Amino acid sequence: MTQPTVGVYVHIPFCVKKCGYCDFNAYSGYRDATKARYVDALCREIEGRSEARTRVATVFFGGGTPTTLAAGDLARVLDTVRRSFAVDPEAEISLEANPSDATLAYLSCLRGSGFNRISFGVQTFDDRLLKTIDRVHNAEDARQAVALAKQAGFDNLSIDLMFGLPRQTLADWDRSLEAAFALVVPHLSMYGLIVEEGTAFWARRERGKLSLPSEKTEAAMFGHALERAAAAGYHRYEVSNYALPGFESRHNQIYWRNEDYFGFGAGAASYRGGIRSMNERLPGRYADTVAEHGTATVEREALTPEEAMGETMMVGLRLAEGIDLLAFERRFGVRAEDRYAPQIADLRQAGLLEQSSDRLSLTQRGLFLASEVMIRFLA
């Protein structure tokens, strides 16, 4: 039997500017000295939690903005991962990048140090909207960045887009879609804006100063994304992710299959053997804690089988292929079809779920109302 593989996530919590919609653990305004201390701490944490025999199939540098760090620092952290774990030779090694940080030299350096997948936070090709959502780049930067990444040898490329942005019209969204397809990248993530508590957008909405498209328009935008991406040859493999065949993000599928991963860095979560743990969120305090203790875990939660099953349903239904019913039964010793019989019957009846012999997945209608479906499998 082959040894199971895990994913490794590395969090870089720094940004040039925090976007109004962002509720990730990200901060602007940190000095270089702090960043240097942070990189040291990251390496130390990775070494401290090393498992030389554990096979790693994917590594993902996310943020924040990983490209706020020097390419050498990113290479050093990646090397530390390689030295501490058994990283597969053909592992997927991704990083998120800000289009305005992209230079040929910088990107070539990253490619040379082993990163083989890059994802640009483009969000929209509309310069007016980019300003509205606090992005520091413009549409031309985005096009340039993609071209440079290709030139630097990244053939596995992704861009992020957002819809449902303040004052965005359906026509605006259509133009962004066309612009994205024109770049011929093999992977696209397209997110409907969610105004999260604690963000600047949330505060603006509370004050009545955020004018968002209607639910009807937003639904139409989602519909356009689905249709047009399909027409352009992309298949949607997750709620918000689209790929040309073979370019699905392997790392992110670990999350949606609810499998094990290590998370390093400030606020990063790990999931190993049914236990979810979380690191200290603040970068400075994270660095201090690691310097003192070698690790910075501040929360640890052992999921009950009930919770783990609920989460498996919640994340699994995000995948277009749906939940692998056999894998579910192997893992929990109970058939999802039995455990959730009434919910499944109801939701199939309502046309929100469909079931094949070994898969349970959202219908098209279920996709639009995914939260309503998932809620039924939670406590």
Add this chain to the structure above:
Amino acid sequence: MPVPQDRIRNFCIIAHVDHGKSTLADRLLETTHTVERRDMQEQLLDQLDIERERGITIKMAAVRMPYIADDGLEYELNLIDTPGHVDFTYEVSRSLNACEGALLVVAAAQGVEAQTIANANLAMNSNLTIIPVINKIDLPAADPDRVAEEIENVLAIDATEAIRASAKQGIGIREILESVVRNVPPPVGDPNKPLRALVFDSHYDGYLGVVAYFRVVDGAVSAGDKIHMIATGKEFTVDEVGVFTPSMKRVDQIRTGETGYLHAAIKSVTDCRVGDTVTAAGRAGQGVEALPGYKPAKPMVFCGLYPIDSAQFPDLREALSKMQLNDAALSFEAESSAALGFGFRCGFLGLLHMEIVQERLEREFNLSLLATSPSVVYRIFRTDGTSVDVDNPANWVAPTQIEHIEEPFVDATVIVPTDYVGTVMEMGRDRRAIFGNMEYPAPGRVMLHYQMPLSEIIMDFFDQLKSRTKGYASFDYELSDYKPSSLVKLDIQINSEPVDALSFVTHRDKAFQRGKLLVEKLKEIIPRQMFEIKLQAAIGGKIVAAERVSAMRKNVIAKCYGGDITRKRKLLEKQKEGKKRMKQFGSVEIPQEAFMSVLKISE
């Protein structure tokens, strides 16, 4: 050495809400050293949390205070606390009957309010000696001379010697105590006659059973005595008698003219009702006449209480039974609703009583409840000459069989500054009030008397009155009689199915408008769901208003990656928790507030 009967004083404090009754009671306890200041839990007499939160006294307490007066003699002062709300008028009248005197507290800034008048009238009807106290004289807006004038004009009480006090600052407290000693007559019962005592309150204790608060009129009572309750006919052996100091303190005997408590393994307050007369069991008590005025508590306002989770039905039954042990005015019987399943139709003294019971059920028994809109008891006369009392619109009689309908009316009193007379008159018109007369108790203030349907009062009247008069209006009412009214039942349909729990009764002329407002309100309250929802109001099958809640088009969490899974799960769980608070009607989820929304349709 007990003090002789002529040095006992039984008195109470009557006041409008917020005029400082509880603070004054605290000061009396302190000044008489019954409770030392450092032990003083703010406003000790209000025992229940809910009472304290709402600043309203519901349950009374009777505290014994030893007091050395200026004449150098020790007196026994019994302070009997009274509830300050119209729902509890009967309880007020019973506790007033246990007293010989009353402190009439009026705040120096606000002046006489509607409840002041109602309670002062009750006190005068009980022949109590009234000592006017003008409180809060320390406040900048205080105008004690004007208030004294008001007390004389409105209540016809001589206020020339009204004590000017500030309970908060401790001003005038000693004068009040001296005035009680000098002016309140001692009790006049006969210690040699057989026991005769008035039950003026009770509470239920899990270990002791009912603890009855009583006032001995004649004779005395001790532990071991066998007693007989005249109204309920029940007999018990007294386990213990005692007094409140304010904690319960056992004594050997409660003598003529004194107040105290007793417990006797009484299982329910329905066996020992407020207003009942206690006498000796057997021969000794034979021929003892009951004290006047006993009335079994009669619920005036009804609503359906349903568990959100139908599995909690037995728990709700048990909780209501337990509440009833302590609250004889609460009635309940099982009922079922097509929309809500199994629940109970509960009867209350009034709206406040209803809210308090509901809150206590949720808080103390951990139940999630859904309450339907309150209803009064309508009297429907059928064409065949029979009549029926209906406390639930779901049981309405078919229109063709109705000859005429009567509904309960109240005598209502509103006091407002002159500027708001127009507003009050307008509200009165809207609420079908029959104007009686208008008085001018003091410059700048008007007192209006109305007869109006109780059903209009339970429709959010008081809150509306308060908000439309910027809080200046005070209001009180008492039930008068039944009068004929032109009433219809309005049905609400959701996706063309009538929802019985949303039906309500309204005057024919307002049915159309109320139906329209209600469906509009429901449209706001009912969240979008996975399909369109049709809302209609109908009278006798004829649709009078309609609205639609359009279908939810999209509800997706866009991003869910590793670090986020727990948070997203908790987010969805929270949403689910919200849904659990809703009632499933067919496939439509209806939030609880929808069932109370009838109350909130402002015109």
